[in-house]
Amino acid sequence: MVGLVRALAPEEGYNLTALASVRVLRSDRSLTSTPVLYDPGIVIVCQGRKRGYFGDQLYVYDEQHYLAVSVPVPFT
Template sequence: MVGLLQAQATQEGYTLTALPGVRLLRSDRPLARTPVLYDPGIVIVCQGVKRGYMGAKVYQYDAQHYLAVSVPVP
């Protein structure tokens, strides 16, 4: 799976796909904590780990855990 995604996302940053509303994010290094607003959707991490922070709560998702967002959340 990782090899297939690397072939689609050849450089860091967002890559649009042929599927409407589906995009890939590639990062080859840790990213600093940045405030974001998640729109409704699903985030699937295929390699590595992603952490989201809301107040003192830490949400971690990785290749074994996904994030599903049903309403916009910071």
């Protein structure tokens, strides 16, 4: 799996793909808690896990769970 992730995302940070609306984010370290506005879309984690908060509700997504957002959502 590590080889595939590095092939799709050779650089740390956001990597563009052949599909205009698809980006691959690679991080080799834990990221700090940052408020963001998620646009409608789907987040698929290939390796590791991500934790996010919508208000007081915790969401965890990893290799077994994805996050789908149908409207803009403020997330931390």
